[in-house]
Amino acid sequence: KRVVAFISGSGSNMVRLAEACADPDFPAEIVAVFSDKPEAGGLTKAEAFGIPTFVFPRKNYTSKDAHEEAILDELERQQPDIVCLAGYMRLLSGRFISRYEGKILNIHPSLLPLFPGLDTHRRAIEAGMKIAGCTVHFVTEGMDEGPQIVQAAVPVLAGDTPADLAARVLTVEHRAYPLALRLFAEGKVRMEDGRAVVVGAA
Ligand code: GRF
Numbered sequence: 001k002r003v004v005a006f007i008s009g010s011g012s013n014m015v016r017l018a019e020a021c022a023d024p025d026f027p028a029e030i031v032a033v034f035s036d037k038p039e040a041g042g043l044t045k046a047e048a049f050g051i052p053t054f055v056f057p058r059k060n061y062t063s064k065d066a067h068e069e070a071i072l073d074e075l076e077r078q079q080p081d082i083v084c085l086a087g088y089m090r091l092l093s094g095r096f097i098s099r100y101e102g103k104i105l106n107i108h109p110s111l112l113p114l115f116p117g118l119d120t121h122r123r124a125i126e127a128g129m130k131i132a133g134c135t136v137h138f139v140t141e142g143m144d145e146g147p148q149i150v151q152a153a154v155p156v157l158a159g160d161t162p163a164d165l166a167a168r169v170l171t172v173e174h175r176a177y178p179l180a181l182r183l184f185a186e187g188k189v190r191m192e193d194g195r196a197v198v199v200g201a202a
Pocket of ligand 1: 170
């Protein structure tokens with residue numbers, strides 16, 4: 001399965017997906033990495049894997065629409081089976097989502113439906129949560145609300161700062177995303193009528 005990964009930052013999740021895909025038995029390969037940020041640290045990491053990178057700086061385009069149009073044009077050329085958003089900090093338009101519905105995965109640093117949106121670790125600590133974690137889900141029109149594929153939890157420890165919790169959650173993100181990608185690429189899970197459906201024995 002052909003995967004295009006989207007990043008905006010350090011790309012640590014993309015790196016773990018690339019490492020998983022490097023295993024010849026893994027049912028997917030990352031054919032390109034896209035970013036909206038020329039300064040994204042993940043771009044050099046992708047190049048180290050020999051993965052072609054494509055950068056679309058928002059300021060190069062007159063509108064949000066034109067920006068996404070350019071991204072969709074190149075995405076079409078890549079013929080992806082799967083789009084993996086990995087630390088990509090833009091919302092996709094309805095046009096984008098309907099074009100690839102059921103094939104777009106995202107990782108969010110909270111146990112959805114708790115704490116959609118930004119600043120999830122500070123909010124979890126302030127809410128007095130004793131567990132936190134991440135969710136890999138199918139991307140739908142609403143932000144952070146598509147059907148869930150994999151969740152992973154970690155403890156919130158006394159005295160945790162948001163940075164402490166973010167680092168602990170990141171360690172399980174790096175296991176959850178490759179697992180979710182494998183399950184989807186193998187056809188063991190898919191999106192059907194807006195729900196994630198496990199096909200056969202997960
Ligand atoms: C991670 O917490 C991820 O959940 C969120 O962005 C953060 C950085 O991800 N989407 P990465 O290191 O760029 O993969």
